[in-house]
Amino acid sequence: MEWFYKFPHMNDDSLRDLKKMIDDGFRGFTRAYGDSIESFFSPLQHFLIAVDRFMTQTPWPIITLMVLIIAWLAGRSLKIVVGCLVTLLLIGYFGMWEDTMRTVSMIFVCTVLSIALGLPIGILMARSDRFQRVVHPILDVMQTMPSFVYLIPVVMLLGIGRVPGLIAVVIYAIPPMIRLTDLGIRLVDKDVLEAADAFGVSNSQKLFKVQMPLALPTIMAGINQTIMMALAMVVVASMIGVQGLGQPVLKAIANQYFTLGIFNGLAIVGIAIIFDRVSQAYGKRLQKHREIVNG
Template sequence: MRMGIDDGFRGIVRAYSDQIDAATRPLQWFLNMLEHAFVDTPWFIIFALILVVVWFASRSVKIVIGSAIGLALIGVFGLWEDTMTTLAMVTVATMIAIILGLPIGILMARSDRMQKILTPVLDVMQTMPSFVYLIPVVVIFGIGKVPGVIAVVIYAIPPMIRLTNLGIRLVDKEVIEAADAFGANPRQKLWGVQLPLSLPTIMAGVNQTIMMALAMVVVASMVGVGGLGKNVLQAINNQFFTIGFLNGFALVAIAIIFDRASQAFGKRLQKHSEAGHD
């Protein structure tokens, strides 16, 4: 029976391989474009841009200085290009996870039935070993960067969905009643009340999505994704402690930069939301 299912699955994939390639071509193009932009742009420009983004997100001199030190060490260790490749992949995967996860989370928040259906699905997605995601992805899409990004998105999207749902459901009912009293329709309540007030929680979802995407990078390197994950995998296979440690350090540095900046941004949104609510 298992062999029959596997053979049937492979047959379907072979029959629709041209359509699958056509569907993933825009993603391949966008990923290649972003990777070339990150890798080919002079390092000092990317360095400055990252620090500017961190500053606008956190408004913290300490976080900016810490980010500068982390990026400088990545350059000193000769890992800048691999880090930019990884950064491009994580950026694309996070963007897709947000674009898909936000509307699904909104749908869950607006429908109790949808929440009951999707909650066990998300539970399975979050408890499934990360290596398992690679099997159907490789069978359907083959080996390469795009299958790696798809596997990362599948692994990283549950927090985005859950925290969007949670954030909208936690909006004060009195505020919703006030919006109803002013004659707001469901669309106006969503965009004018619920989403702005739930932004801090949604940003926590973005933060967790980025962290999970970075964690999945090493596993995704098994299907042909380059960057730091590939180096870590080679270090494991060849028992190169120093190479593994340095590439692991680069991943940790990027993770800390993203984490601190997005957390600080979430806290600023929280203060702004509370001030507006008062």
């Protein structure tokens, strides 16, 4: 009756051999193709370094003015602009400006990469039910996998540094971009599509001139969620060398520096609120525009 109380499982020797075979195979793959994979991501590293230098070496008044202009153009809301200004001034006053700019540069590159990869995948899912059925389980796994697990294969392939952290963040943050692109295109009114077909537009014209503009508010919601999830990975990614606000938080955890952790944690929250409010305001403007067009 032992099997009734103790779940039957593979014997320890067989399980150990299986794990060893997988680990050895992955190490062999890393030794054989690690350099090639690293060189493949070299342009991404140059892009990240260029954005990082721009954000950290540009004088703070110019960066602040750029953020305020973007906030105004996105939402046309004085309240959001003032909120952004106060947040940035407080971050600078408490001496966290450089780390914040490094975090913003990382989030910017992650968002650009997520859009560049997620948008085409979401479009393909919207156009093919079969492809959607294949991709959905993969996205489910990506969204439920603990964030620390993403670091293991990336570090084994590329080592410690900003690019491995960037890749781990993108993997963690890209599912909402893919899902909401797919959803937004599928939610486009069928009558509008039939009208487009009646005018004899091609598939590409229908996609870029009808479906994408009407799906843009939903796609913007996906971008918003991607940014929020990327910010949530900042502290985790700091464990493998990603510079920014995550490293002081990690240092505070390791050394029990209460104020260091709280201040940098609040800076992350402040940046998250800026991104969230600006992107949501832009999404709401697009939604109103779509309602006017449809109305």
